[in-house]
Amino acid sequence: MIKPAGSFGFMLILACSFTGLSAARPAVAGTAAGTAYVQDPASSPQRYGCLICHADKRRAYQLGIHSDRGVQCHDCHGGNPTAFETPEAHGGDFRGSLGKLESLEVCSSCHADPDQMRQYGLPADQIAELRTSRHGQLLLDAGNLDAPTCSDCHDPHTTLRPDDARSGVYPTNISATCARCHDDESLMTPYGIPTGQVAEHRHSAHGIALYEDQNFAAPTCIGCHGSHAALPPNVGEISNVCGRCHVNVRRAFDLGPHGRLEGGEAPLGCTDCHSNHDTERVATERIAETCEGCHEAGGAETTLGEEVEQVLRRAASEMESADEAVEELVRRGHEVSDERFRLRAALSEFRRLETLQHTLDLEQMADVERLIASASMDIRGKAEVSAEEKWEHKLFLIPIWFFALGIVFLAGYRLRRLRSETPDVEGTL
Ligand code: HEC
Ligand code: HEC
Ligand code: HEC
Ligand code: HEC
Ligand code: HEC
Ligand code: HEC
Ligand code: HEC
Ligand code: HEC
Numbered sequence: 001m002i003k004p005a006g007s008f009g010f011m012l013i014l015a016c017s018f019t020g021l022s023a024a025r026p027a028v029a030g031t032a033a034g035t036a037y038v039q040d041p042a043s044s045p046q047r048y049g050c051l052i053c054h055a056d057k058r059r060a061y062q063l064g065i066h067s068d069r070g071v072q073c074h075d076c077h078g079g080n081p082t083a084f085e086t087p088e089a090h091g092g093d094f095r096g097s098l099g100k101l102e103s104l105e106v107c108s109s110c111h112a113d114p115d116q117m118r119q120y121g122l123p124a125d126q127i128a129e130l131r132t133s134r135h136g137q138l139l140l141d142a143g144n145l146d147a148p149t150c151s152d153c154h155d156p157h158t159t160l161r162p163d164d165a166r167s168g169v170y171p172t173n174i175s176a177t178c179a180r181c182h183d184d185e186s187l188m189t190p191y192g193i194p195t196g197q198v199a200e201h202r203h204s205a206h207g208i209a210l211y212e213d214q215n216f217a218a219p220t221c222i223g224c225h226g227s228h229a230a231l232p233p234n235v236g237e238i239s240n241v242c243g244r245c246h247v248n249v250r251r252a253f254d255l256g257p258h259g260r261l262e263g264g265e266a267p268l269g270c271t272d273c274h275s276n277h278d279t280e281r282v283a284t285e286r287i288a289e290t291c292e293g294c295h296e297a298g299g300a301e302t303t304l305g306e307e308v309e310q311v312l313r314r315a316a317s318e319m320e321s322a323d324e325a326v327e328e329l330v331r332r333g334h335e336v337s338d339e340r341f342r343l344r345a346a347l348s349e350f351r352r353l354e355t356l357q358h359t360l361d362l363e364q365m366a367d368v369e370r371l372i373a374s375a376s377m378d379i380r381g382k383a384e385v386s387a388e389e390k391w392e393h394k395l396f397l398i399p400i401w402f403f404a405l406g407i408v409f410l411a412g413y414r415l416r417r418l419r420s421e422t423p424d425v426e427g428t429l
């Protein structure tokens, strides 16, 4: 029987036994099968003092990956895990709870050591990367505790892999982790940094792709800022950041006048038209208006913008009428797999046109517009032929109707004749 250290320790033990936690439980549920838990103190808590008194931490700890790999309480906190009384257990190299800098030092003792991390296929660069970020500069160079340390983004007790949906660094949870500070106005104002990035991102094309369509190819905060090396991309880098994913748009953009800006001119970035956090496509009917944001109304550039807008509007209306023509054919009971195929091909040309407009090159755009117009014309042609056939069909039916009416008329006439010819039998009866 464990001797209580004092009345508080006694209450703690009492609480443990009520919740049934001093009974040995199978180690860590839901972890990779076949892992050996020999080093896991949680499998023999009666011999690991920290777990007996700190039942809440034990539960959290058992869910995380460190307990699977034998990283134990005293690896991070020090102290004597074989002691069952507070003064001894909290003796020796016991550090108590860990401050931000201590925490960083403790995590780095393993995670910055490539020899230890190699066997798990993990990089050992997190602290080196953190050092290069605004966060790391603030914490390490200025000793300012407003900045995040390792344990602000990774729960030190329930430490989970980034691909675990319960982890704070799982793609759909990352923005909430950043929001703890970046949505806190009182924390951000002294640094002159605005808040609201999280809400803006959530409602952007990227947020909708990520949260509503579960499209994990869309960036969360770290897709543009990096995780440990979080920094805002500077103006010159933005096209590279967006271009990592939007490869074709980037290529088209680089061919246009804005991608080729050189010399003293500040380069134009994707975010000048699409914004960084509330990223949206520019509506077609607002293209010319967008140019006016920087170029003189009525000037050569805005005129070009209007022409670009017209090309896209015409192509969009071609697509719309082709789509309606296919629907019409379906309503008339036609087999439309060929037309559907052509429509899909035209749609991918239309998407190419949307990308290509980043070149602002009317000649290249005209070629693609022609392809779309010709596909649309073919499909509409088919629908028109079908409509004519339908009309012809109706005309063809006219003689048949006449013939049928004639028969009915003749039959009525014959009936009347028959009636008048039959003798009146009623009177003879
Ligand atoms: C006999 C019970 C008992 C044992 C065994 C025990 N602790 Fe504690 N621990 C306590 C109590 C009681 C407190 C004080 C409550 C508080 O401050 O939250 C505490 C506080 C702590 C704190 C917080 C200190 C702070 O500065 O806030 C840490 C960290 C901690 N213990 C870690 C450990 C570790 C690691 C072990 C094993 C090596 C361990 N404890 C073993 C009872 C125990
Ligand atoms: C990977 C390192 C690591 C391991 C392993 C770890 N801790 Fe902690 N612990 C921390 C850090 C860092 C803090 C600082 C507070 C924070 O960031 O949550 C902390 C805080 C604490 C605290 C005080 C703050 C609080 O939340 O009440 C207690 C008590 C504690 N740990 C107990 C334990 C016990 C018991 C174990 C073993 C089951 C354990 N820790 C395992 C890193 C660790
Ligand atoms: C005693 C060494 C040790 C210490 C100290 C340590 N870790 Fe770990 N950590 C590991 C090992 C081993 C793994 C398991 C690697 C694996 O199996 O993928 C791991 C895994 C992780 C993972 C999951 C990575 C992945 O993709 O598998 C994160 C996140 C993590 N640790 C963060 C921390 C943080 C934050 C701290 C400090 C609070 C810390 N670690 C302290 C050894 C340690
Ligand atoms: C600002 C938040 C933040 C801080 C601070 C932070 N991390 Fe991370 N960490 C992340 C995110 C987000 C990921 C997921 C990266 C991904 O999915 O590409 C991650 C991933 C990891 C991984 C998995 C392997 C990898 O590198 O992708 C480990 C291990 C890790 N962090 C350890 C640490 C350690 C150690 C520290 C302290 C030196 C630390 N982290 C500080 C946010 C943070
Ligand atoms: C513990 C609080 C905290 C957390 C969590 C946090 N940050 Fe920060 N972050 C700060 C502080 C404080 C600054 C101000 C640094 C400065 O300007 O010196 C900052 C600055 C930044 C900057 C630089 C802004 C600029 O204009 O210089 C970026 C980018 C950033 N954080 C992104 C992130 C991302 C992405 C996450 C989540 C993965 C995150 N932060 C999580 C506190 C935090
Ligand atoms: C699509 C890319 C992208 C995504 C996703 C993104 N950011 Fe940004 N962020 C940027 C760019 C680009 C800047 C620089 C803007 C500038 O300098 O004008 C920036 C700037 C910032 C800044 C500096 C202050 C500001 O608002 O200008 C912070 C803080 C920040 N981002 C945090 C976040 C957080 C938190 C998330 C996740 C909710 C996030 N970012 C998601 C691209 C992105
Ligand atoms: C990590 C990859 C990634 C990065 C980085 C990225 N995006 Fe995206 N973006 C996507 C994905 C995925 C979608 C959703 C695609 C879809 O729904 O068709 C998307 C959608 C968009 C859309 C809407 C497209 C549409 O058809 O409605 C725009 C505009 C956009 N991104 C611009 C940007 C800009 C500007 C940047 C840089 C500041 C950027 N993206 C950075 C992956 C990325
Ligand atoms: C965010 C500001 C901005 C927006 C929006 C913008 N531009 Fe520009 N554009 C510039 C800058 C800066 C230059 C280089 C300096 C200059 O020639 O005026 C430039 C140059 C050009 C040039 C080359 C001019 C030359 O003399 O070589 C053309 C053409 C052009 N833009 C067309 C457009 C069109 C069309 C739009 C709308 C779709 C547009 N721009 C939207 C900033 C912008």
Ligand code: HEC
Pocket: 239, 242, 243, 246, 249, 250, 253, 258, 268, 269, 270, 271, 272, 273, 274, 281, 282, 283, 284, 287, 290, 312, 351, 354, 355, 356, 357, 358
């Ligand atoms: C001068 C303003 C301007 C700049 C700069 C700009 N775009 Fe666009 N972008 C547009 C317009 C306008 C559309 C919408 C065209 C349409 O469909 O009507 C668009 C559409 C898009 C789309 C959706 C259509 C598609 O092709 O997938 C994406 C993604 C996109 N832009 C990404 C980017 C990226 C990445 C950059 C930087 C390399 C960038 N844009 C620079 C004006 C701009």
